[in-house]
Amino acid sequence: IPVPNLISFAEALEVGYSKYKNPYHNLIHAADVTQTVHYIMIHTGIMHWLTELEILAMIFAAAVHDYEHTGTTNNFHIQTRSDVAILYNDRSVLENHHVSAAYRLMQEEEMNILANLTKDDWRELRSLVIEMVLSTDMSGHFQQIKTMRHTLQQTEGVDKAKAMSLILHAADISHPAKSWELHYRWTMALMEEFFRQGDKEAALGLQFSPLCDRKSTLVAQSQIGFIDFIVEPTFSLLTDSMEKIVMPLIEEASKSESPAFGTHSQNSLGAVSNPEAQRRPTFKSTSDGGTHTENSLATVDLTSFKDNLMKIIQANKERWKELAVEEELVKNVGEQEKDQSRNSTDAQLQEETTRIQNESSQGSDGTTCPPRSIVLQVVSFDTSLSDESNSEKCTNSDPNQKDLTDAQQETQNTDPLNGEPKHCKKTEDLVKATEQKEALIQN
Ligand code: AMP
Ligand code: ZN
Secondary structure, eight states: OOHHHHHHHHHHHHHHHHTTOOSSSSHHHHHHHHHHHHHHHHHHSGGGTSOHHHHHHHHHHHHHTTTTOOSSOHHHHHHTTOHHHHHTTTSSHHHHHHHHHHHHHTTSGGGOTTTTSOHHHHHHHHHHHHHHHHTTOGGGHHHHHHHHHHHHHSSSOOOHHHHHHHHHHHHHTOGGGSOHHHHHHHHHHHHHHHHHHHHHHHHHTOOOOTTOOTTTOOHHHHHHHHIIIIIHHHHHHHHHHHHHHHHHHHHHHHHTTOSSSSSSOOOTTSOOOOGGGGGOOOOOSOOSSSSSOTTSGGGOOHHHHHHHHHHHHHHHHHHHHHHHHHHHHHHHHHHHHHHTTTOOOHHHHHHHHHHHHHHTSBOTTSSBOSOTHHHHHHHSOOTTTOOHHHHHHHHHTOTTGGGSOHHHHHHHHHOOOOOOOOSOHHHHHHHHHHHHHHHHHHO
């Protein structure tokens, strides 16, 4: 890749990712997903199964996968009959645009980072990139999981493009598998993006899309649903797939005591037919003759990789559960206040808010809870119930306010709570779970 071309292309990508000033789908998300794909390739050992060209395709697809994202969902494009929805016939509207627009950039000679590929390599890379980016459309999620699960039960090798698509899809929704601080911030950024879409929908007289009504969305509860229905199954499938592909490579390499043990690995499932695999650059950074290279197959520990991921996902879910209790409480308080003919005093409401904050200032593990702002996000008073000073007191009392972006603070200050009180918990939970599942698929 000619370096000047790479620089021009990367700069143009950054401009495109910044076009709509999205809180979530911006250049940092692109960098985050690209880095995560890189991490997965190294730590699962899957890079030893992939050719040089396929590794390039993975990194490239991750980098462009949300290029020029509008900050609105496919469904919004379809409902508003936007130009891209018309152009792509309502099918994976955004994802089609991301790949197409990124390739259009490379039509300019100075941005053509693929100029030195042979015709065949260029075609192969393009085909992989298109398949991977289109697979980030959440509407294909359940089918993708089902197909891959089925593949794992067969004796044949795993399809390369399918495995690569799963890696990109997993990286794309990987923030719940990262530290709470990161996961929390990404979630709030996404919620703000959804809420901005909700604001647009309200202005256009459209119905709110799921999770887009800033007045009634229960963030913590939606996250539990997202983790249960989407994230856990995806990462469980990812690690199972990596195991099926990589374990035979490790066995083979250790048996033959391949000097490279990671530099000349070849797929025993027979999936690597391309001689390119042999001339793939290893990711080794140091070499002592090949017996112990930094990212060799010998250093791959899939069990730790899996355990670590699952532990983090579980821990994050627990944090959301704690916050969901508060969210529920706050919601009910808001409702009760409303029911009392809206004659409750500010002091009462403030007292309840303070109580909730005090009660929840300690996490179950004894550590201080991370930003309480998620509670405040929903506790922020209904404008009909509160005056300015009240909501100000509320937001200012958040000790973690500094953790929020301006956009998120804006949400806090304007985000009233509005929802139905809970009567039958069990049925409600079931209904909610189904609704969440539908909401997540739709978005
Ligand atoms: P992408 O738009 O390519 O980033 O695809 C990932 C999609 O997953 C996002 O657009 C969201 O719809 C969804 N998603 C990611 N993280 C979350 C989350 N924490 N809660 C709900 N949906 C999420
Ligand atoms: Zn994405």
